[in-house]
Amino acid sequence: MLDHTTTGAPQTDPQTLDLDLAAAGVVGVIITWADNNGIPRSRTVPIEQFTAATQRGLGITPLFAVFDSHDTITFDHPPLGTPSGDIRLFPVTDRVVQLAGQPAFAWAPGRQVAADGSPWPYDQRTALERQVAQAAEIGIELRAGYEIEFHLSAAGDTGDDPRPVYDGPSYGPTKMLAVDAFAEQLLSDLVRNGIPIGQLHGEYGPGQYELNIAPADPVTAADRQLLTRQTIHAAARAHGLRAAFAPLVTSGHVGNGWHLHTSLSRAGANLLSGGDGPAGLTPEGAAYLAGLLRDLPAIVAITAPSLSSLQRLRPGYWSGAYTCWGVENREAALRLVPSTSLLGPRHANVELKPSDAAANPYLALTAVIAAGLAGIEDGLTLPGPVQEDPATWSDQRRAQHGVHRLPTTVEQQLDALQGNPRIRAALGDEIVGAFRAVRTSDANRAADLDPADIIRAYRWLY
Template sequence: MLDHTTQADTLDLDLAANGVVGVIIAWADNNGIPRSRTVPIDQFTAATRRGVGITPLFAVFDSHDTITFDHPPLATPSGDIRLLPITDRIVQLAGQPAFAWAPGRQIAPDGTPWPYDQRTALERQLARAADLGITLRAGYEIEFHLSAADDPRDDPRPVYDGPSYGPVKMLAVDAFAEQLLRDLNRNGVPIGQLHGEYGPGQYELNIAPTDPLTAADHQLLTRQTIHAAAHHHGLRASFAPLVTPGHVGNGWHLHTSPSHNGTNLLSGGDGPAGLTPQGAAYLAGLLRDLPAITAITAPSLSSLQRLRPGYWSGAYTCWGIENREAALRLIPSTPLLGPDHANIELKPSDAAANPYLALTAVIAAGLAGIEDRLAPPGPIQEDPATWTDQQRADHGIHRLPTTVQQQLRALHDNPRIRAALGDDLIDAFRAVRTSDADRAADLDPAAIIRAYRWLY
């Protein structure tokens, strides 16, 4: 890790002295796909002051790099914006030591905020939370698939297809796991654990909770770190929501917790599992806006295939206490782990989501719940898929949107999420999702899975 107290105008000298030849400036587009520019080290100081030129049309790239001109303000090939590296987040990549990495902010040519910048949208919600006296923590669970990279077919060949969660599954990727743990530590990404997951060739790690902006940066940096370690060991990583038909998908479960004056609002109260009134209102806000939230957090056609009842993906609009079939899983505090452990896990969330937009939508909904003093219904401790339609209706439980059109309708009709993201960003997002849906109109489910398999 570099010393982040270093002044921006001397960073290039320090980086060069450590053998760095270029700096990768990364951001995520509206498909959740990381994009980047690499700046030679002797140009990095200039980039910190003036940014790097990129086309504004990245805001309307769809998942397969088709540029849609269906959003009028970005319906021309003309124009330019600047990509500015966030210098206090720069790291020399342990798995790619000739390169450093930094997240980027998209700004207008005159240096003013650009309405399509997802990082800025998240910062606005964090400022709103601060005005309410609320601080937030966030963390990600990241599931991914490892395949042999020398397979000439497009179909994946899982590195291990045997008992789930066991040490033998980890032994199959022993050298990769060793490098990954070392590299994440050197890159400044603290994780809680790494293990073999349920599906063939599937693994999972969880990133330690931190402030939401850092959590989003860590998510992008973790992707880069995993891909580099996999490449080094002749493997290919996929974070796609669904890698093969009929198997479990890769969720990127998003955990959040609000606090006031240093006290976690999800514990220490008289509500279910210790919810305080404000903590319950935060949860109720997420539940109220869940269809619009998941339009942001599980937005791709592959995401929609992953959201199936019975797969622990959270296909219904309900919450429960440690209920892994609930879209919102309350993880309460315990005497062993303490009150700060309490958090809410969003199950319908995956790698197709831009992490800054995902956190923006979640936080906006939760804060609105607090402002409106909402109260949630009682927790659901069963699998709602096993109930009748009437039972679900009696409890106000509905299936989350199953089509792009339903997702976009939920997003359009939600004033809170629209206000948080802004009309320009929402409308560009809509254009991208519509382009994806049009492209896949004649594809069967298996073809859609193949189309998204190696995008993430």
Template sequence: MTKAAAAVAKDLALSGVRGVHLSWADNNGIPRSRVVPIHGLAGAAARGVGATSLFAVFDSHDAITYGHAGLATPSGDIRLVPVLDRLRRLAGQPALAWAPARQVAADGSPWPYCQRSVLERQVAEAGRRGLEFRAGYELEFAVAPAGSTDVVAAPGHPGPAYSPHALVGLDGFVAALLHDFAANGLEIGQLHAEYGVAQLELSLAATDPVSAADDQLLARQTIHAAAHAHGLAVSFAPLVSLAAAGNGWHLHTSVRRRGRNLLAGEGSPVDLAGEGAAYLGGLLRDLPALTAVTAPSVPSTLRLRPGYFAGAYAFWGVENREAPLRYVPGSALLGPDHANVELKTSDASANPYLALAVVLAAGMAGIEDGAPLPEPIAEDPGGWTAGERETRGVLPLPATPADQAAALLASPRVSGALGDELLGAFRAVRASDAAWAADRTPEEIVAAHAWRY
């Protein structure tokens, strides 16, 4: 490992790279990093780089909470170890490279708060069950001139939504994204002007779950650098305005057994049956708890409103964009492997490794238990009366931090996937965020989170 790292470092140094970001995401979905000089890469690969253990209990505003007993003092260090096979030179920052980092204990042993390791455990468990997962993200973000504090007051493009005209003024930025993503080893499915104020969306190609989470972090770095180079700033926040559509980071997953996509259905798209139906049934069963991890911030709860394609109620539908679980079937044109399920209650405030870990855990539990799947819903339940929703068993998703905390604890499948230690740290961080927000208006909350991600 050390020899391989030294060889890679030598090649990068010869091409002008001076340092490497060792990157991870905290329990608020905020990327953190340490930069090591290129000559220090081999040492970092062998021994890691020191960091405080308290990153596990940073809240969304960089306050440290001591509300979790396992990390209740300022004492303690961990090591950040780069994952060398994911090392990339950053096309938009040519003096720097990037690699995801594992968090290990000071002696090199596993550390229970490492989010990447939580996902790796779920992938390993899937392998033991004969299952293989694919995952991919759609990333929505708002664009503004650099230095702006308000996307609505100074939008980066004027619209119209989905129009090529909206992108003309962003031509250099769009070209840089297409170039830098390809150079950084990231495959874009499509890129377009989205529905929200100055909003863009791009989709990442599906891959294995750990790579999908890594790709999500690398994509953020790539987008921020390209925006900066073109006099822009981007906001990945769940909301940039209470009156506008929010930024979802929609998570698409599919599951295979012996190479067959279990979500391919049995003839008709709505004939989802067997293990595929049970997978979706497992996600639906645990959707309130999943949302507490995949859309965990206070602005997340403000984004999940009816009529905004965000998912406010617990139900599923076939290509229904109001459904938090949107089943996307295969077709004669696309083939059965195209079939997947999109989780819309997902945003940039979620740690991508934890988000995928709990989705895999809930889905696998559904397959194991044969979780039932009710009939799909094609309408928007937000337009129904409360009585109609109750009759159909369509309940609102958690709308407050307290509701999220209760939902998470009510699901042993989701909370158990995190492990006791990380669950404790995650809950402490969410409680710290809730206390910060308690005496602030929704407008103040949105503004304070707009540039955190």
């Protein structure tokens, strides 16, 4: 097994990396990216061809940008309106990891470029890199981390409602005992794959589990989110299990949120703590949070975009169905986690609850960062926190506090995205156009499906 600290370091000589991987028994490298549905796509290159792939890339169709959730290619985005053309997929060599659960293979995130090597405007990873660079230009450093919820069932259980591996008290040790061997391998594999996590536990729903990935710079956080999926799927397979990451796996139960946590600092000082604002917010920290709140409908169009996502966003399920923020309020779409004397100032962060596996992680972070930075640039003022469940309020009281239900249809989400110049500019016209096309294709496909059909259609996609 090749040590991840070797493959995780910057590589100036792809041939050396190639030889190291081959010596460790690697026969192929899986190059992975996420499409506009949040679905990982990949190409595997034989190890003998890996050096060539780092130099010339691999040819793929540009139409991956307009694959919908069910692999229909929509031609409703005119710049990608024909089957003609080619782009190149390059492995990001400083992120190569030999997979602990698939030791004959290594893994790397991919970057898409045009056929001549110039930037490809539909590449989501590049959009995030661009946004992080803009933050750095004004002296802002960002950190991000994911909480990943998932359901486990027996691998051969493909019925309408898969039976969870455990259906008993939530959060208890017996829930972990039910998947003891899986959990042992998963924790070991995560370490060997270079993914630091804070904890793993049995969650609220039947057969539901959660782990949280330690915070990192945004691009690393997005890369790790994809690698974590691969790691969980491999560990589940090894123990006769199947992992479902879908926003809603069965009707009537809680869904899977992939809560996105972010923090920002200037000169090493966390701007979400140490100030005179609510829960210690500094003026810039408050403006960042106000920017997220202002653009929340457009952000959620990116972070919870599928029909399954819309089913999950229900009041009373801790999914953040209303446009509000609160201090440690788990019904608020934006939950401020403040610093404490025990945890220290670096702990302060803001959690976006309406976020799930249907979101491309690079686009999700691009939208969040763009909205927050715009809030700082515009000097926005943050309204007071909501510390109750807004679903229990009257319509009049919600209106008085500027609290509204987040969009409940694809059309409403796309209207919010199209009407938001800040998010559109951060993503670029090309990505927004392709994203709109695939969301519309999904909606058209599901026009005659009932809610149970939609749950089944999205259950195993991610």
